Amino acid sequence: xxxxxxxxxxxxxxxxxxxxxxxxxxxxxxxxxxxxxxxxxxxxxxxxxxxxxxxxxxxxxxxxxxxxxxxxxxxxxxxxxxxxxxxxxxxxxxxxxxxxxxxxxxxxxxxxxxxxxxxxxxxxxxxxxxxxxxxxxxxxxxxxxxxxxxxxxxxxxxxxxxxxxxxxxxxxxxxxxxxxxxxxxxxxxxxxxxxxxxxxxxxxxxxxxxxxxxxxxxxxxxxxxxxxxxxxxxxxxxxxxxxxxxxxxxxxxxxxxxxxxxxxxxxxxxxxxxxxxxxxxxxxxxxxxxxxxxxxxxxxxxxxxxxxxxxxxxxxxxxxxxxxxxxxxxxxxxxxxxxxxxxxxxxxxxxxxxxxxxxxxxxxxxxxxxxxxxxxxxxxxxxxxx
Amino acid sequence: xxxxxxxxxxxxxxxxxxxxxxxxxxxxxxxxxxxxxxxxxxxxxxxxxxxxxxxxxxxxxxxxxxxxxxxxxxxxxxxxxxxxxxxxxxxxxxxxxxxxxxxxxxxxxxxxxxxxxxxxxxxxxxxxxxxxxxxxxxxxxxxxxxxxxxxxxxxxxxxxxxxxxxxxxxxxxxxxxxxxxxxxxxxxxxxxxxxxxxxxxxxxxxxxxxxxxxxxxxxxxxxxxxxxxxxxxxxxxxxxxxxxxxxxxxxxxxxxxxxxxxxxxxxxxxxxxxxxxxxxxxxxxxxxxxxxxxxxxxxxxxxxxxxxxxxxxxxx
Numbered sequence: 001x002x003x004x005x006x007x008x009x010x011x012x013x014x015x016x017x018x019x020x021x022x023x024x025x026x027x028x029x030x031x032x033x034x035x036x037x038x039x040x041x042x043x044x045x046x047x048x049x050x051x052x053x054x055x056x057x058x059x060x061x062x063x064x065x066x067x068x069x070x071x072x073x074x075x076x077x078x079x080x081x082x083x084x085x086x087x088x089x090x091x092x093x094x095x096x097x098x099x100x101x102x103x104x105x106x107x108x109x110x111x112x113x114x115x116x117x118x119x120x121x122x123x124x125x126x127x128x129x130x131x132x133x134x135x136x137x138x139x140x141x142x143x144x145x146x147x148x149x150x151x152x153x154x155x156x157x158x159x160x161x162x163x164x165x166x167x168x169x170x171x172x173x174x175x176x177x178x179x180x181x182x183x184x185x186x187x188x189x190x191x192x193x194x195x196x197x198x199x200x201x202x203x204x205x206x207x208x209x210x211x212x213x214x215x216x217x218x219x220x221x222x223x224x225x226x227x228x229x230x231x232x233x234x235x236x237x238x239x240x241x242x243x244x245x246x247x248x249x250x251x252x253x254x255x256x257x258x259x260x261x262x263x264x265x266x267x268x269x270x271x272x273x274x275x276x277x278x279x280x281x282x283x284x285x286x287x288x289x290x291x292x293x294x295x296x297x298x299x300x301x302x303x304x305x306x307x308x309x310x311x312x313x314x315x316x317x318x319x320x321x322x323x324x325x326x327x328x329x330x331x332x333x334x335x336x337x338x339x340x341x342x343x344x345x346x347x348x349x350x351x352x353x354x355x356x357x358x359x360x361x362x363x364x365x366x367x368x369x370x371x372x373x374x375x376x377x378x379x380x381x382x383x384x385x386x
Numbered sequence: 387x388x389x390x391x392x393x394x395x396x397x398x399x400x401x402x403x404x405x406x407x408x409x410x411x412x413x414x415x416x417x418x419x420x421x422x423x424x425x426x427x428x429x430x431x432x433x434x435x436x437x438x439x440x441x442x443x444x445x446x447x448x449x450x451x452x453x454x455x456x457x458x459x460x461x462x463x464x465x466x467x468x469x470x471x472x473x474x475x476x477x478x479x480x481x482x483x484x485x486x487x488x489x490x491x492x493x494x495x496x497x498x499x500x501x502x503x504x505x506x507x508x509x510x511x512x513x514x515x516x517x518x519x520x521x522x523x524x525x526x527x528x529x530x531x532x533x534x535x536x537x538x539x540x541x542x543x544x545x546x547x548x549x550x551x552x553x554x555x556x557x558x559x560x561x562x563x564x565x566x567x568x569x570x571x572x573x574x575x576x577x578x579x580x581x582x583x584x585x586x587x588x589x590x591x592x593x594x595x596x597x598x599x600x601x602x603x604x605x606x607x608x609x610x611x612x613x614x615x616x617x618x619x620x621x622x623x624x625x626x627x628x629x630x631x632x633x634x635x636x637x638x639x640x641x642x643x644x645x646x647x648x649x650x651x652x653x654x655x656x657x658x659x660x661x662x663x664x665x666x667x668x669x670x671x672x673x674x675x676x677x678x679x680x681x682x683x684x685x686x687x688x689x690x691x692x693x694x695x696x697x698x699x700x701x702x
Contacts, residue, residue, distance in 0.1 A: 012396070019410070025401075032401045033396060036401060047648040048691050052688060052692065055684045055691065056684075062684060063681060065677050069677065113691075209388055214387040281415075290424070310442035311443065312439070313436070315439075316435055317437070318432070318436055320436075321429060321433060323428065323432075324425050324432060327425055328429070335418075338418050338419050339418035340421065340425060342420075
């Protein structure tokens with residue numbers, strides 16, 4: 001469990017840094033935020049995090065290997081559940097390390113690579129050990145539920161993004177495993193999947209906006225993204241057709257019932273996401289919408305020979321060039337809630353904007369009363385981050 | 387945490403006052419969504435689709451379409467885009483230039499890419515260079531270097547470096563670096579030579595302050611090429627290449643220390659770790675040694691990366 005107080009302060013600091021880079025906070029205010037909201041987490045750059053993650057995983061693999069080399073002689077003829085029990089002890093030791101204040105929490109790791117690697121390895125090791133102890137390898141329903149419980153509890157405790165996504169996916173496969181036991185279930189599988197992801201998306205979006213649940217904000221954000229993709233994939237013609245083919249063991253895949261409906265989904269869902277991008281002004285929806293359009297085109301091309309690849313590429317490339325040039329020209333003045341504003345270096349504009357807003361709201365004619373300024377450094381600073 | 391609650395928290399501690407909170411919130415809620423980078427990405431995707439489609443089209447239909455038609459069409463695209471970039475040019479400067487025209491840089495990129503297609507086509511069809519393949523790579527190298535410096539274009543600079551490496555028989559693209567046939571000692575030396583040359587150019591552009599912002603690209607491509615070549619040399623040929631590799635890795639880490647570039651720090655650590663591990667494991671031939679070495683060396687790297695700021699004396 002990470003220190004919630006520091007997590008909160010870290011989020012405030014990060015938010016303030018974003019505001020500062022957009023020129024909405026001045027340097028003094030940023031400095032003040034860092035003093036007022038201290039966060040003592042070990043702060044690592046993304047590349048250092050990657051290195052820490054990789055090498056921690058390697059350390060764990062070597063520890064595991066060393067352990068098994070010691071006990072291999074002893075356990076050579078023994079059965080799965082004895083191996084499993086040893087693995088169980090390893091995972092208990094790992095969880096103990098994670099939870100132990102002296103070893104871990106005083107180091108102030110927070111998503112620094114090392115702690116992520118330890119948590120994932122501990123969960124994986126626990127799941128494997130339980131599968132070995134209770135001989136669950138043939139009983140996928142119970143194994144998946146057990147794994148889902150473990151990752152779910154860990155995701156809740158550590159607010160981890162990856163584990164929460166894994167939990168969602170495990171629950172999705174649980175739904176899948178239950179439904180394919182019934183003939184009726186097979187028929188409604190795509191719709192059930194879409195419904196499931198719609199619920200996940202709705203819940204995580206709500207969770208994200210709850211002020212007291214900031215500890216899970218990032219996890220909810222990632223879950224929402226995955227839910228959007230899962231909702232689309234559930235209704236994608238290619239996914240449905242190939243999945244039903246693999247369930248029935250009929251290759252090559254044949255036409256599915258309600259084909260027209262799934263083609264309709266492939267068109268409607270990206271439009272829905274695009275509308276959401278416009279409505280909520282969130283970049284995420286826009287990017288996912290574009291991705292879905294690409295997937296829809298690829299799906300259509302898989303089953304219908306429109307044009308040979310080279311002609312399709314040339315024409316679509318020319319169309320894309322034309323479209324983007326057209327949009328760049330058109331959005332020189334912001335329209336329909338979209339703009340072509342570069343993200344940095346617009347501080348002077350912003351200042352006037354906000355100052356005028358304040359004047360309008362409060363009828364105070366004191367241009368010096370509000371401490372804006374120092375905008376000349378606003379947008380820079382990111383260039384040496386790599 | 388939503389931006390709203392962040393603003394409220396800032397207000398509580400009096401970092402901002404109520405009017406600023408309200409103004410910021412209203413502004414953030416009402417401002418249009420900026421699709422600046424998305425549109426550039428679309429444009430870039432369009433250019434690469436168009437060029438790869440065109441390249442495939444030519445190879446597949448080389449006999450059915452008239453050669454003159456193809457050549458005329460590609461030459462037209464190359465010239466038109468080049469002319470557009472030239473007309474929208476800014477005066478030369480040793481520093482970074484901000485081109486106010488949105489499409490100038492993209493037109494230049496498209497022009498350079500179609501130039502490569504045109505040249506490849508001419509060579510394939512008419513053997514304009516005969517068997518002197520060196521010239522086929524050298525011409526775009528020179529042209530692209532000139533264009534990159536004149537128009538201040540990092541993408542074209544990368545293309546120029548790629549062409550230079552092709553001239554030496556190497557491929558330099560990050561994901562294809564390992565596809566080079568480094569069992570050939572000659573290629574190992576070319577890789578180290580060209581990599582070092584690029585690093586040296588980058589170093590001089592930084593010192594003499596001529597396009598100093600290009601130096602990162604030089605270090606990135608040249609450094610990776612030289613390190614991979616020397617690493618492959620120590621695998622395939624003599625272990626002495628290890629010394630060259632370690633020198634380069636230390637240079638990476640020193641550069642990282644100087645500029646705060648964590649990517650170079652990670653590259654230096656990982657490359658030197660792989661090289662050293664290979665040398666040691668190859669010398670020892672022992673499973674137990676391998677496990678103990680792996681355990682403690684990885685632990686060492688984790689500790690190094692955790693405390694690298696203290697070890698390298700970097701102030702945060």
